[in-house]
Amino acid sequence: MNQTSNQKLNDKTWARWSALFVVAFTMMAAYYVNDIMAPLKSMLEGELHWTSGEFGFFTGAYSFLNVFLLMLIWGGLILDKFGIRFTGMLSAILMVGGTICEYAAITRFGGTEEMLFGYKLDVFMASAGYSVFGVGAEVAGITVTKIIAKWFHGKEMALAMGVQVALARVGSQVAYAVAIPVAKNWHLDTPLLIGAILLVGGLVSFLCFTFMDRKLDRQVTIDTSCGDDEKFSFKDVVAVVSNPGFWLIALLCVLFYSCVFPFQKFATELMVTKYNVSEDIAGTFAGLPALGALFLTPVFGGMIDRRGKAASIMMLGAFMLICVHAIYAIPFIHASWVAIILMIILGIAFSLVPSAMWPSVAKIFPVKQLGTAYALIFFIQNIGLWGIPALIGSVLENYCITGQEVVNGKTTNLYDYTLPMCIFTGIAILSLLVAFLLKSADKQYGYGLEKANLKK
């Protein structure tokens, strides 16, 4: 009897996993909205007359406020000061608000010739909305990590984090798979409208979580990672940035993710124009890495836990990326099966590197600096997520147009993707170099990256 009354809400398996699924739903909706416009690039070009440069500007806008107004850093501070419930609700509201602004831009002003600050009004407004969404999505990402740390403290924490990431990948894969068929059957804006509705659902589900979390807090003050040790402090910032491991992990993170997320945003068009994949399934191919990562990340995570070799695995993942992008760059290979196999290999690399990288951060930094380290790494990662899509879009627009085609009365450009794929290959080569330096630093500073996490 006594034992039952002492039991906290998160001691009950059903309760903590329910809490996880509730917040994971919010993140799944966020990943869906993050990726939903990417497969529609050609339709945006045909119907709203967006150029590749404008599409790249819009795609990079996700990270604009995070980078230039340091929103990820402020988000970390707000999280520490006001807690997970307030910050989670705030980020969900930002995601909904940003998405509504993006939706209004393409429905109300889509295709307009009106200009604002030197950009077409619809492009500017959609980018502004996506930028606000990006702040919400990134801050929600850190908040959910902290929620899992609190609710799964001393329990199945790694598994819970893996399940949350896997569910987020479902959101991405669904977005890539459904965007074009839905847009063709209904309207160009319908996939985004579905995203806005999903996000409202995500907001409601996060609200439900706040009730559960309040109940947990009333039961006991749990000594979790939300304690003083985890609070953002400028002393910790100095300690983190003085660690050579930080710069190598942050560089590897920005280079690696710059070859994956921004590449995926352009991959649907690459599949159609270079490999003659039907438009209806091209998005599904582009989303394959997310689908692969859904299953493989927990598998590789378990392997690394048992056998270690995280630094070598990051090198292997970076090497696989080079091969994938280099083969995509070869101008005379047009077989669709090659494109699919490369996407599957990319999916394996996309599972290998994150499952080795994120636990490595926890080995390089003491627990009290982890929150700061993750926030700063995400901040640097966002510089790539902002700059690379803008660069690729501008390169496509200025150097890669090979002709035009008219489909259903809409004119779209044809592109040669050789140069963009060479750029991605170059970034992947740099990521291998950094992974090699990280392995050397591991030997020099004894981070223990090659050691197993589980003690035998």
Ligand SMILES: N[C@@H](Cc1c[nH]cn1)C(=O)NCC(=O)O
């Ligand atoms: N900071 C996020 C960036 C992101 C991009 N798309 C969705 N989120 C991140 O790195 N997440 C880790 C991941 O592997 O999804």
